[in-house]
Amino acid sequence: MDLIGRPTTIELSEDAIAQVTRGREFVEGVLRRNGRPVYGATTGFGPLVVFGGRDSATEQCDNVLQHLTVGQGADLPIPIARASILVRARSLAHGLSGASLSTVDALCRMLSTGFAPVIPIWGSVGASGDLVPLAHAVQSLRGVGHAYVDGERMPARDALGVAGLTPLELDGRDALALVNGTSVTTAAAGLAALSARRSLQVATALTAVLADLLGATPAFVAPSLLKAFGHPDVATTGQELAWWLEGTTPSPDRPLQEPYSVRCTPQLLGAARSAIGWSIETVSHDLRGVSDNPLFFEDEDLVAHGGNFFGQPSAFASDLLSSAVTQVGNLAERQIDMLVDPGRNGGRPPMLASEPGRQHSIQGLQVMSTSLVAAMRRACTPAAMQSLPTNLHNQDVVPFGTQAAVTAYEQAQKLRLLHGALGVALRQAAHLDNRGSTASRCTDLVAALSERIDPIIHDRPLDEDIRIAADVLDRQVETKPWSYR
Template sequence: MDLVGRPTKVELSENAIASITRGREFVEGVLARNGRPVYGATTGFGPLVVFEGRDSTTDQCDNVLQHLTVGQGADLPIPVARASMLVRARSLAHGLSGASLSTVDALCRMLATGFTPAIPTWGSVGASGDLVPLAHAVQSLRGVGHAYVDGERMPARDALGVAGLTPLELDGRDALALVNGTSVTTAAAGLAALSARRSLQVAIALTAALADLLGAAPTFAAPSLLKAFGHPDVATTGQELAWWLEGSIPSPDRPLQEPYSIRCTPQLLGAARSAIGWSTETVSQDLRGVSDNPLFFPDEDLVAHGGNFFGQPSAFASDLLASAVTQVGNLAERQIDLLVDPGRNGGRPPMLAAEPGRQHSIQGLQVMSTALVVAMRRACTPAAMQSVPTNLHNQDVVPFGTQAALTAYEQSRMLRLLHGALGVAVRQAAHLDDRGSTASHCTGLVAALSDRIDPITRDRPLDEDIRIAADVLDSYVQEANPWTPR
């Protein structure tokens, strides 16, 4: 996520250049044949396709962009906005959209700078592409509206100058090709999936550290037990937990059976692994495909008018991601609750406060975590079937994939903060117990947290500590865990 938010060199391969050039030449040949209609190049847009478009190709550019520049709300996060441009460039690079080489190259040149279009959050129904947000993005590249340079918001024309870019000049086919895809949906869903995969591994590591600090017997991750459950991803999650718990020494004071927030974690996190895996593969298929309309196939002399801008796959994937991520967030909040409860936290004081009443330690942290998880629950109402007809019933069924994807993206950000809060709690629990970690891998994780976060010996603000813990967990777990994709 951080990489796509920074200037990134993107180059077109020789094959991509050849495909783009060939596709563009085919479009120009088709348009030169009198009487052969091409949506958006010779016609109006949406339900107004039955009317002729404007006479000049330059006017057709304004014809598509101006009426779509209606977005509202806060700007999309810079990583999402930049990723959207990268995804759009990738789709156009197949050469099936008939976009010009200069247009695709302009997207690549933009990505190499600190320029980011200012794209409003609200306006897309995820069908006919992400028309409204992408129109704002294209307008920014033309010098209309606003944009960011290295995180600073300013008028788009000024931003282009600061970034060393020139305003984009387009015809109607280029303009429609830039807006008629689900690139915002796919970008947000892709970033959410990457974050969810990383957070899943953090959840496994934190669960192991918690179980080790409490002295829980590791039998809840026994291979034969989990194999009998019948779900391969549950068994894999158990193997990962067992790796973190290697060398752990159970406490004789623990009950025979742990609360579900420990005992059932292989099943919960294994199911999340399955859901995140399916969602990731679905979004990956979107990334490999072409979302636009129409598409041009020179070998078949075919101009295909269809629905490859309909973001239903990523809509379903994003809704599932949001649900899985929220349940992992539920788990983190319950694990924090386990640590603050003196009846279940291995004899530690309430709220992990060394002097309860005189100090309150992570009491406020738990309240914040409860607020976060409820916000996550409220937000993950499925969007993929909230179809409302619009556009003179031209768009009579729509997937709302953009809203689904942006929700999943926000859920993934909140889960990171919940894990940061749990990381602070685990670090404090280790400070308050002479027993400490007994599993070497968990000891390393707790040590990494302790290197950056001081024990709470006197109440202090913990807001920054939570964010630091989230960063530590991301980096340490990805580096230490042999299950991390390399």
């Protein structure tokens, strides 16, 4: 995922070059035939399809881009902006959209530099693809509007020069092929899904460390118990928790049954694993597909006008991601709450403070975590069923997949910070622990956190520590011996 934010070499295979070339030649042949209408090439756009378009291909390009350059709000994160170009290039490389080889090559060249288009966050309903955000992306590549180079925002024409790129030249078919797809939705959903999958591994590891530091009995991960529940992903999550907890020594002071934020974690995280797995599968289908209209099939002499730009699959997948990620965030916040409570944290002082009253340790950290969870809950309202008719009722039902996907991405970023906060809290709990960690893998994870984060002996700012802990946790789980589907 980090590769998306920096220059990356993307090459077209010989097959892709042949497919794109063949598709373009077919489109040009179709357009030379008198009387055969092709949406967006010979017609107006949207409900204005009943009217003719402009006379020249260059004017038709302006016809589609100019009226769609209306986006508002903050810029999309650079990883989403660059991933959107990558997804668009992949879709066009199938050769079914009629885009020119020079256009697909230009997208690949952009990705090999530090260039990123400025794309406003608001403007897409995700129905005819991501028309407005992709129009802004294309305008950036033409030198219109703004762009980033290596993270620095500047006028797009200046950015192209700094990156060593030339302004993109398009005709009407190229322009429509670039904007008439779900690439922003798919990119945001894909990045959200990858982050959620990694955070689920982090949640499993942190839960095991918590159970180990508390001295909880590992009976809640007993294979027979979890197999009886009937959900395979729950049993698998239990196996991973047991892997982390191998060698743990229960404390005689702990209750027979732990609170649900320990005891029910196989069930909660296992269900999240199932939800995230389905979302990843759905987004993977989008990544392999072609989201455009019309599509051109030379073997059938067919110009197919349809709705492959309708982003409903990723809308559902993104809403489910938001729900799953928020519940995993709820778990992290409750686990922090357990650690600050001397009645439940294994006899440690309140707020994990070395001198309660004189020092306050993670008191502010917990308040921040509560704020994050509240923000996640507020953002969890599904977008995929918020359909509102627009565009002279041409788009009379819409999926709002772009909003769903961007929200899922933002939710995943908040979860990373919650886990960073929990990581700092666990590191402090280990510092105040007289008995020490007993499971070797949990001990190793605490040691990795301790290497970067000092114990809280005297109160200090923890904002940077939280972000550092999130980075440490990401790296620690990336090499572990399992994979999430």
